[in-house]
Amino acid sequence: METKWIKMLEDEPDMPAVKEAGHIIRNGGLVAFPTETVYGLGGDGLNREAAKKIYSAKGRPSDNPLIIHIADMEDLKMLTKEIPEKAKRLAEAFWPGPLTMIFHKSGQVPFETTGGLSTVAVRFPNHPVALAFIKESGGFVAAPSANTSGRPSPTSGIHVYEDLQGRIEMLLDSGEVGIGIESTIIDMTVEPPMILRPGFITEEMLSGVIGNIAVDSTTQKQIAGMAPKAPGMKYRHYAPRGELTIVSGSSKEVKEKINGLLKAAKEKGLRTGVIGTEENIRFYQADIKMNAGRKEDELTIARRLYSMLREFDEKQADVIYSEAFPGTGIGQAVMNRLLKAAGHKVIQAGQGGEKDDSNRQ
Ligand code: TXA
Ligand code: MG
Numbered sequence: 001m002e003t004k005w006i007k008m009l010e011d012e013p014d015m016p017a018v019k020e021a022g023h024i025i026r027n028g029g030l031v032a033f034p035t036e037t038v039y040g041l042g043g044d045g046l047n048r049e050a051a052k053k054i055y056s057a058k059g060r061p062s063d064n065p066l067i068i069h070i071a072d073m074e075d076l077k078m079l080t081k082e083i084p085e086k087a088k089r090l091a092e093a094f095w096p097g098p099l100t101m102i103f104h105k106s107g108q109v110p111f112e113t114t115g116g117l118s119t120v121a122v123r124f125p126n127h128p129v130a131l132a133f134i135k136e137s138g139g140f141v142a143a144p145s146a147n148t149s150g151r152p153s154p155t156s157g158i159h160v161y162e163d164l165q166g167r168i169e170m171l172l173d174s175g176e177v178g179i180g181i182e183s184t185i186i187d188m189t190v191e192p193p194m195i196l197r198p199g200f201i202t203e204e205m206l207s208g209v210i211g212n213i214a215v216d217s218t219t220q221k222q223i224a225g226m227a228p229k230a231p232g233m234k235y236r237h238y239a240p241r242g243e244l245t246i247v248s249g250s251s252k253e254v255k256e257k258i259n260g261l262l263k264a265a266k267e268k269g270l271r272t273g274v275i276g277t278e279e280n281i282r283f284y285q286a287d288i289k290m291n292a293g294r295k296e297d298e299l300t301i302a303r304r305l306y307s308m309l310r311e312f313d314e315k316q317a318d319v320i321y322s323e324a325f326p327g328t329g330i331g332q333a334v335m336n337r338l339l340k341a342a343g344h345k346v347i348q349a350g351q352g353g354e355k356d357d358s359n360r361q
Contacts, residue, residue, distance in 0.1 A: 003165045007157065010034070010174040013132040021170050022136025025050075030057055030168040032146040032160045033133045035125040037098045037179045037199070038153040038306070039160045040069065040143030041168065042133070045079075051112035051142055057167040060149040064232045065115035066142040067100050067123050067183075071134035079109055079120055079140070086210040087188045093209045096126035098183040098200040113142050115231060119189055129174045144232075145182060152238045152306035152341070155180045159310060180303035181333050185230055186213070195219065196230035198333040200302075219336050220327075222344050238341040240309040242273060242317035245345045246338060248324035253350030255283050258321045261347075262286050265319045273317035275308055277301075280323065288315045292323075298331040305334060309341060 008014040021031040028050050031042050041058060043050030045068040055062045068079060073091060076083060080103040087101050105120035114120050125131070134141045145153035148163040157173025164171070184199030186206060194214040195203060207213050218228040247254050247261070258274060262285055265272045273288040274281075277295040290308040293300030312320055322342070327335045339346070 001166060001169065003161070003168055004170045005157070005161060005165075005173060006170065007173045007175075008129065011128055013129045013174075015132070017170075017172065018129070018132045019136050021133050021172055022138070024169045025137035025141060028053070029170075030054060031133070031137075031170045031172065032154075032164060032168055033130055033141075033143070033172045034127055034157070034174045034177060035069075035130045036127045036177060037125070037181060037183050038155055038177060039146040039157070040130070040141070041146035041160075041164065042069070042137070042141040042143040044138065045069075045113055045140035045142035046108060046110065046138075048110040048112035051110060054142065054144065057164060058144060058147070058149050060144065062112075063115045064144075065117055065119075065121060066113050066144050067121040068109070068113065069130065069134055069141040069143055070122060070124050070139060071096075071131045072139060073124065075139050076103075076122060076124075079106055079122055080104060081106055084188050086193060089209050090186070090188075090206065091124070094201055094205075095124040096131070097124070098126070098179055099123065100183045100185045100197075102185065102187040102189055102196070104189055117231075119187075121185065123183055125183075127174075127177075129172055133172060150239065152240070152309040153182060155303070155306050159307070176303075178303070179299075180306060181330065181337060184333070187229065190214075194229070196228070197233060198336050200330050200333065202329055202332065220332070220339070233340075238306070238309065238337050239343070240312045240317070240320060240341065242271075242312050242320045243345075244309075244320045244322060244342040245347055246322050246324050246342050247347045247349050249349030251280065254323055255280055257347065257349035258323070259283070259285055261319075261321055270318040271316055273312045273315070273320040275320065275322035277323060277325075286321075288312060288317050292325070295326070298326065298329050298334065301325055302330050302334050305337060 100123040184201040185197040274286040
């Protein structure tokens, strides 16, 4: 199949194209579309055949549940058995926006969409093209991130095209997304509600509205014998093809350590890459250098992360070293994705010793 690639402005959805996209979804086909977090690979959330097509286009294991995207608060009722009071308050505070909530599913939601689970993940995104598209599609669009399984999530239309051309009917492209990291996921079926995946909406923002919340402890480190509660988080996602290692410590020690590692890799004939803050990047001697943004500017680091990881693939880096970033605010989500991309390989600079928990299960 040939993928129709339509470009438009974020604030001016091209309505004829969006209507055509909606028609494709209502007929059981697939369309990739932008959201404020990352691009999604959409199909009809209430159609079991469409869910199967999504898994196969993405090359994704079918036990990994999909998020259903809605464009009207009223539509949540149709998907869920009950809406807890706290979920109503979170929806009021953060929807439309980069927050996904998990509920007990209604009979309307096929098990194909939820990967066999009796719960369903729902998100009301905040993006003019996404909202127009969901409405034209009948209101319920199941969508994982629009990358092929194992690659970094797409933050621009060209990333989607690289991964999915020929596998989907249409791509609605409104350029680069605003956030760049997938939505925060919170499970509302447990008490206290639990964060399964950190994102732009932080723990502090959530507890500011509903009080006590829990965090799945596998989101910041690997724990022996413990699988993440969001099935998708167990896969080695987000990974570039080159071997990525994170180096943490004081700025001076990190710079020295990374340069030493880069030198050793070059001597072995490897093509080297580095991710550093704007303050440090010029000090590194690497073949490919990525400026993640200023140290304090977590939003920019988040927005650039996945496209930097993809660029290392394009430029064929064999080994990549990255500075660690501050784990506050959205920085927590950045570190969560970076740790997964690195398979949890972390070197502590300046203490003689190296910490590497990558071999732990
Ligand atoms: O920002 C986002 O959330 C993007 C955009 C497109 O909306 N979507 C996205 O979808 O990141 P995906 O499929 O790449 O990640 C969804 C995650 C997976 O880790 C999946 O296992 C988890 O959500 N998930 C979905 N339904 C779940 C459920 N019922 N229980 C637990 N985890 C669930
Ligand atoms: Mg994904």
